[in-house]
């Protein structure tokens with residue numbers, strides 16, 4: 411899969427879209443050894459190793475929580491959610507991603523957290539020193555914060571300060587300078 415691929419609720423991946431090579435980056439994970447959540451596409455794995463290593467030099471200790479997720483796994487999570495809450499209510503940006511609509515299927519996305527918020531994935535992470543550092547430095551290593559505040563209706567997802575997506579360094583820097591989401595970038599093209 412191309413590192414700049416657009417995946418969202420309207421641009422869905424087929425079941426058979428599986429990253430060619432998945433590897434486990436050498437970073438700290440809050441996930442059991444052997445769990446497929448610890449896998450990433452090669453380019454994203456290299457980028458995140460360099461990003462986290464830079465953080466460490468600056469006293470910023472980030473932790474990987476969830477990387478690769480297969481179509482089937484997303485389907486399971488989606489079905490489970492639908493059983494618990496048969497009717498999707500409220501704002502669609504807060505609905506769980508249906509299978510094929512999650513970027514985690516590309517192996518290019520990683521959910522990140524830190525000790526200050528007990529390794530949870532919630533909005534509090536965005537206010538931590540680690541969360542602010544991640545937002546500032548991720549683009550230097552090819553990652554963007556994919557679901558920013560205020561762009562929920564463009565991305566189709568709520569604000570997620572913990573979700574980083576590898577898009578290559580040049581595109582990450584371009585999107586950061588212009589303030590565009592990946593959706594807006596593709597619309598412009």
Ligand SMILES: [Zn+2]
Nearest residue numbers: 519520521573
């Ligand atoms: Zn995520």
